[in-house]
Amino acid sequence: MRSLPRLMATAAAALCLVGAAWAAPAALPHELRAYSFASPEQVAQGRGEVVASHTVEAAGAPWVRLQFKDVRLMPGSKLRITSLQDGAVQELNARTLHQWRNTSAYFNGEAVRVELLAGKGTKGNRFAVSHVMVGQVPVQTESQCGATDDRVPSNAPDRARLVNVGCTVNLMSNGCFVTAGHCLASPGSVNVVEFNVPPSASNGAIVHPAPKDQYVPTTNRQFKNSGVGKDWGVFTTSPNATTGLTALQAQGSSLNFATAVPAVGADVVITGYGVDSGSANQTQQVSNGPIVNVNTTAQSLQYKSDTEGGNSGSVVLSGGNVVAIHTHGGCTTSGTGGNQGTLYTNPDLQAAFTQVCGATPTPPTCSSIRSVKASCSAKGKITVNVRLTDSSHDGQSVVVAIDGASQDAPINGDLARASLTRQASGSHTYELIDPEGCVAPKTVVCP
Known part of the structure; x- marks a missing residue:
């Protein structure tokens, strides 16, 4: 006592x-600070090595947390975030980054290093940091x-x-x-x-x-x-x-x-x-x-x-x-x-x-996916349709990325649909990132 x-x-x-x-x-007392960093899009084929690195620093902060945007992680690619104070590490691939809602874990100290590791044979990986949550006393x-x-x-x-x-x-x-x-x-x-x-x-x-x-x-x-x-x-x-x-x-x-x-x-x-x-x-x-x-x-x-x-x-x-x-x-x-x-x-x-807290239903796997197709309207609305082999996953969801921006696509019967409006004319990349590795990224052209 x-x-x-x-x-x-x-x-x-x-x-x-x-x-x-x-x-x-x-x-937790904190300040949310806007931050501007975007890695160049990876051009050369990856070999499982670091292709981009950036240090985020908030002088004097007891802890920080990052918010990402415009992230594109191809199969086998990941972000590695490391605290420069205690060496704690978090690695995020496309699926886990989506689970973390495009944010990192909390890291002790005022600075972290963010590294982009490109999966073997992949191109087009990139990431950007939009905000930093800065801890206060x-x-x-x-x-x-x-x-x-x-x-x-x-x-x-x-x-x-x-x-x-x-x-x-x-x-x-x-x-x-x-x-x-x-x-x-x-x-x-x-x-x-x-x-x-x-x-x-x-x-x-x-x-x-x-x-x-x-x-x-x-x-x-x-x-x-x-x-x-x-x-x-x-x-x-x-x-x-x-x-x-x-x-x-x-x-x-x-x-x-x-x-x-x-x-x-x-x-x-x-x-x-x-x-x-x-x-x-x-x-x-x-x-x-x-x-x-x-x-x-x-x-x-x-x-x-x-x-x-x-x-x-x-x-x-x-x-x-x-x-x-x-x-x-x-x-x-x-x-x-x-x-x-x-x-x-x-x-x-x-x-x-x-x-x-009941039994968790089995999530969709690659064997559950029949097709992934997209279209773009005259007003620049991209719609991605994911067709499943049956309706056994009704009420669950898959994750689709359009130009690297991921979103849940709820499954209604045997169809999941995601969309993004007001997109510029030209080619746009869409892909299925959860379940991962089922279909190669594709492009759709907006008029």
Whole structure:
């Protein structure tokens, strides 16, 4: 147990006195800077070697993340991004770059090197950097239940930090994640799930784990953000772009829902990535305390266990199993009140968990593709039609790139379609990049 002077802003104190205040996320402070770099299009045939290299630098930044555009990666080609501070590396091919929505992992330090490696026998590879997310040092505000902050460092392998929104997410036994619904309510901030988070810098600036411990969330998610007892979120992530492993395979640990609602007085344990001072800021810490109220009608649980901003989404454990998801504050430093969460018995949560986390359908492969054709209208609208051999992949999607710009093409029956409007007259390249390597790139001419 530790007793620290609290650096609590007046607004935060007022918020804590409100019975149903959000257990606020702790978004990473940053600046999004426009950046202009484009590699020349590769002319000579590649030999699996570096054909273009560029260093992106943001002086004094504790961390950076890149946003790409106009990327074209032929089969076997990839981007390699390396932190010049700690040597962490991420490699992205056309498929994984699409999964990462044309962004990189988070990299520690002020500079990264981006290298373009052309696949053997390929031409036309290129990339451009359009923006840099530049990390900033956070301003600390804290609160807790009672006069002391009882959180201590922990290293549970099935808990992770969700950035940029700044929440806690939890790995379940089927490989799915649960968190608070308000953590998923702003899709633009649901960027990366980070495991094995290292200590932050002494000034509180967070430090990111290596790219092998970073996972990008998919769009397979459901959530509700409707107040105490009705605040929950469920989602999945893609396999790691560096290792190819799922989070469950890599971490080797997971959680399960409880089978019975706990009683008042039972002890709960909460692990999460709440704000703190210095190197403990938004790193994994654990606390415990008693349950003070159970409301099965409102599907809510109230407890006295220390949490901070960034603990939003932490699961509440009793007997080692998940009994609730921490979503709202309510405790005070004087010892009154209690923090609150959504009970695991919430029927909407359970229905979403079954739907989102059910068996993953087999994705289309090259054997599923019958043809890939494109046309261009008089107004410059390019339409790419991907015809599949049957309708067994209805509702899924393939990924098509037009002049290097990738987009999902939803499958309706046995047809997937993607389009790009207002294209200039002349030749344009289109290709199927997921599934990869099925059909060679083709050209379509706009009038």
